[in-house]
Amino acid sequence: MALYASGEDYLEAILVLQRKMGAVRSVDLDRHMNFSKPSISNAVGLLKKGGFLEVDGNGSLLLTGLGREVAEQIYERHQFFTRQLIAAGVDEKLAEEDACKIEHAISEESFRKWKAELEG
Amino acid sequence: MALYASGEDYLEAILVLQRKMGAVRSVDLDRHMNFSKPSISNAVGLLKKGGFLEVDGNGSLLLTGLGREVAEQIYERHQFFTRQLIAAGVDEKLAEEDACKIEHAISEESFRKWKAELEG
DNA sequence: CCTTTTTGTTAGCTTATACTAACCTTTGGG
């Protein structure tokens, strides 16, 4: 099952929220991303079907190995682009916003090389 | 009328083709981008309606001031990201592909500042 | 215990962006 920009964003959000607050349920995603409950519910269903996460008896979202891998990759990109933009003088809010879009647009290969070049 | 990633790509392609071969018709776009004729036709219609281009009696696509402005902005981003990635060791083909996606994801403000920072 | 709130799902809609199949023009060579 393919993963798209949207799915990457959900996985990243789950990772971030897990680090911040331990267990993460759909409703936490709901509050963190600004999407409606049905959108979250639908996205979580797709990620489950794709093997990126599982839902336990308490409704907690658990990243699988695959899901965690993707989430960490995307989050690393997020941080890199945010740092770069802030270093260039962009204010934090905009830097985050733009990083959040760029992170889905670049290939892993380009990212690795560019990061090595700029921060290596 | 709003302009999306897709529209930006068409405008950029028109600009590039104009520079390379003078007049540009839909069929030239057709060959340059790998989309079907109806997709091109539809996109051109939307760009016309949005005031980004006009079509003359010969079917040539003429960028308006607005259209040219957008096209040049996007093309500048395209060139910047391609250069950066190539400088980081990414091969040209992938650099172009990734640049082509990143160019739509970044805000003008972030782009200006980042370009100034990296290429002074 | 019953009611309200919290949480999640279903059903159905919208929009951006692509596609194919089929059709209509215009144009240009034999």
Add this chain to the structure above:
DNA sequence: CCCAAAGGTTAGTATAAGCTAACAAAAAGG
């Protein structure tokens, strides 16, 4: 001069990703 090719449009379809309205189930607390 006619027929084929080239160029472009129409109609209908698909998919990713969001939305609202309405419902269902579970938890919480007076």
